[in-house]
Amino acid sequence: MTHRSDRTLDVRSLARVEGEGAMHVRVRDGAVDQVRLEIYEPPRFFEALLRGRRHTEPPDITARICGICPVAYQMSACAAIEDACGIEVGGSIAALRRLLYCGEWIESHVLHIYLLHAPDFLGYPSALDLAKDHRDLVERGLALKKAGNEIMELLGGRAIHPVNVRVGGFYRTPSPRELIPLRDRLRTALHQALDTVRWVAGFDFPDFQHDHELLALTTPGRYAIESGTIATTSRPGFTPQQFEEHVIEEHVPHSTALHAHLAGRGAYLTGPAARYTLNRQWLSPLAAQAATAAGLGADCRNPYRSIIVRAVETVYAVEEALRLIDEYEPPPQPYLDVPARAAVGYGATEAPRGILFHRYSLDADGLVTSARIVPPTSQNQAAIEDDLRRFVGARLDLDDERLTRECEQAIRNYDPCISCATHFLDLTVDRG
Amino acid sequence: MTAVSAARRVVIGVGNEYRRDDGFGPLVVAALADRGNWDPGLAGLELRLSDGEPARLLDLWAGADLAVVVDAVHDGGDTPGRAYELVLDEVNGLDVNTAASSHGIGLGSTVALARVLDRLPNRLMVIAVSGREFGFGVELTPQVAAMVKPVARRVAELLTWAGPPADVPGPPPRTAP
Numbered sequence: 081m082t083h084r085s086d087r088t089l090d091v092r093s094l095a096r097v098e099g100e101g102a103m104h105v106r107v108r109d110g111a112v113d114q115v116r117l118e119i120y121e122p123p124r125f126f127e128a129l130l131r132g133r134r135h136t137e138p139p140d141i142t143a144r145i146c147g148i149c150p151v152a153y154q155m156s157a158c159a160a161i162e163d164a165c166g167i168e169v170g171g172s173i174a175a176l177r178r179l180l181y182c183g184e185w186i187e188s189h190v191l192h193i194y195l196l197h198a199p200d201f202l203g204y205p206s207a208l209d210l211a212k213d214h215r216d217l218v219e220r221g222l223a224l225k226k227a228g229n230e231i232m233e234l235l236g237g238r239a240i241h242p243v244n245v246r247v248g249g250f251y252r253t254p255s256p257r258e259l260i261p262l263r264d265r266l267r268t269a270l271h272q273a274l275d276t277v278r279w280v281a282g283f284d285f286p287d288f289q290h291d292h293e294l295l296a297l298t299t300p301g302r303y304a305i306e307s308g309t310i311a312t313t314s315r316p317g318f319t320p321q322q323f324e325e326h327v328i329e330e331h332v333p334h335s336t337a338l339h340a341h342l343a344g345r346g347a348y349l350t351g352p353a354a355r356y357t358l359n360r361q362w363l364s365p366l367a368a369q370a371a372t373a374a375g376l377g378a379d380c381r382n383p384y385r386s387i388i389v390r391a392v393e394t395v396y397a398v399e400e401a402l403r404l405i406d407e408y409e410p411p412p413q414p415y416l417d418v419p420a421r422a423a424v425g426y427g428a429t430e431a432p433r434g435i436l437f438h439r440y441s442l443d444a445d446g447l448v449t450s451a452r453i454v455p456p457t458s459q460n461q462a463a464i465e466d467d468l469r470r471f472v473g474a475r476l477d478l479d480d481e482r483l484t485r486e487c488e489q490a491i492r493n494y495d496p497c498i499s500c501a502t503h504f505l506d507l508t509v510d511r512g
Numbered sequence: 513m514t515a516v517s518a519a520r521r522v523v524i525g526v527g528n529e530y531r532r533d534d535g536f537g538p539l540v541v542a543a544l545a546d547r548g549n550w551d552p553g554l555a556g557l558e559l560r561l562s563d564g565e566p567a568r569l570l571d572l573w574a575g576a577d578l579a580v581v582v583d584a585v586h587d588g589g590d591t592p593g594r595a596y597e598l599v600l601d602e603v604n605g606l607d608v609n610t611a612a613s614s615h616g617i618g619l620g621s622t623v624a625l626a627r628v629l630d631r632l633p634n635r636l637m638v639i640a641v642s643g644r645e646f647g648f649g650v651e652l653t654p655q656v657a658a659m660v661k662p663v664a665r666r667v668a669e670l671l672t673w674a675g676p677p678a679d680v681p682g683p684p685p686r687t688a689p
Contacts, residue, residue: 126648147528148565191565211625211629218629225567240563241561
């Protein structure tokens with residue numbers, strides 16, 4: 081039914097996002113009255129679980145929050161613990177961490193592009209239907225993704241929930257010879273990644289722009305992944321240690337998750353489009369060339385076009401992995417000792433979906449006395465709701481079925497990791 | 513078409529041990545690892561874990577002669593611990609939202625995708641146990657926890673029944689674990 085002045089839309093089981101969740105839209109007097117993403121936030125469970133644990137344990141425990149981005153959790157946890165203990169990890173160990181992170185970016189981005197997001201643009205209800213008509217495309221995506229898997233398996237010890245990462249570095253580091261097969265695989269993957277950019281650049285993108293503040297790590301000289309300071313589009317940057325002064329979380333009635341906003345500014349977005357907008361100058365020449373050829377300009381404020389950014393970042397991650405392998409020299413030992421001390425430490429890294437912040441307080445025995453984890457999807461929640469409010473408001477003439485479908489597609493633009501940030505995502509549209 | 517190894521047998525425990533009953537699959541894999549210390553029928557068996565992410569599942573079972581997937585499911589009822597055995601065609605028809613997947617593509621769709629991409633194992637079986645609690649935590653519903661060892665035993669039976677790879681034309685008899 082269209083043109084009703086009051087109605088409700090429910091998406092009770094959102095498809096093709098990482099996890100499950102709910103969205104509720106209420107329309108009153110012909111205008112969108114309320115949009116709610118309902119989120120139950122698992123990091124709070126893990127924060128409680130971490131209290132009383134040894135300072136060496138958070139990387140392994142937090143890696144279980146999400147099967148898609150375990151490396152992000154491990155890297156942010158290591159960064160925060162090492163910060164608390166006053167240890168700086170550099171050299172080959174830091175390079176291996178970046179290489180491992182590149183593997184996760186490749187895996188996560190390619191999964192989203194090929195199996196979750198592309199079907200929306202091509203008019204298919206699922207990746208299965210896409211594969212029936214375009215098997216070669218899906219095969220290309222799986223082959224490209226596998227390059228990321230292989231990095232994860234070699235450096236992380238296994239493809240899911242890597243076990244080789246520890247505070248201070250790794251339990252075991254590879255020999256240069258062990259990396260050679262990866263190099264061969266990545267050379268092929270680079271062509272597949274470039275083809276992916278060309279492919280997604282040809283999609284039709286609805287005209288939709290937002291003006292949210294954007295937030296991303298930045299590191300002069302390279303595209304920030306595993307470290308950096310935090311930059312925004314309108315204010316001076318700040319360090320991970322200052323994150324909680326600038327990012328305010330508050331309870332909202334419809335969610336057990338906390339809504340984040342920038343102090344004095346409101347909702348913001350983190351993730352690929354923010355990274356691209358704030359760090360475009362640090363892309364490799366080839367990735368930058370691919371971005372330009374794909375029509376990306378100086379910034380990316382159309383969430384539909386985030387699929388292009390993911391593809392460009394995949395090119396970058398493949399290239400960066402090749403560079404890191406070429407320059408790799410094994411460290412003298414696989415990890416630095418990180419003796420505990422009573423202190424507070426902060427860590428922020430760029431998970432595939434955006435900034436992942438960790439903070440730990442340790443006592444003199446090295447036990448965790450408090451922990452805080454802020455995942456990217458919960459940071460983005462308020463901005464997503466704001467975008468959906470405008471999105472739905474411009475499409476109230478659609479019937480419920482189509483509006484619901486388009487809302488689901490719109491949500492997928494943000495690649496929400498509901499494994500990290502929500503439990504059940506159902507969509508409800510209430511038109512009264 | 514992916515080449516099938518005549519000897520490869522793999523058991524895949526799907527789930528997350530921090531999501532209550534969703535930890536069932538990994539716990540069965542752990543029980544099988546213990547059992548492998550004394551049960552010669554498990555010699556050479558690959559034991560793998562998966563969070564259900566479809567592309568990785570395809571990689572884990574592609575090329576195997578026999579793959580057994582152990583997973584927790586929502587079955588719409590309230591009989592936690594109820595066990596199901598499904599063979600390939602039944603898995604193919606699984607509703608996408610039945611398995612407790614957190615990856616937007618359920619086990620049924622993953623099997624269908626594998627079929628389109630010629631990445632199915634020679635034989636695929638799923639043992640699914642109905643869960644009740646999938647929130648965050650490590651404790652399983654008692655009825656689900658009580659099924660870990662029986663299901664591990666049932667998997668061992670299936671492997672014994674399957675015998676030398678590719679010698680068994682049809683699926684084994686279906687009995688509740």
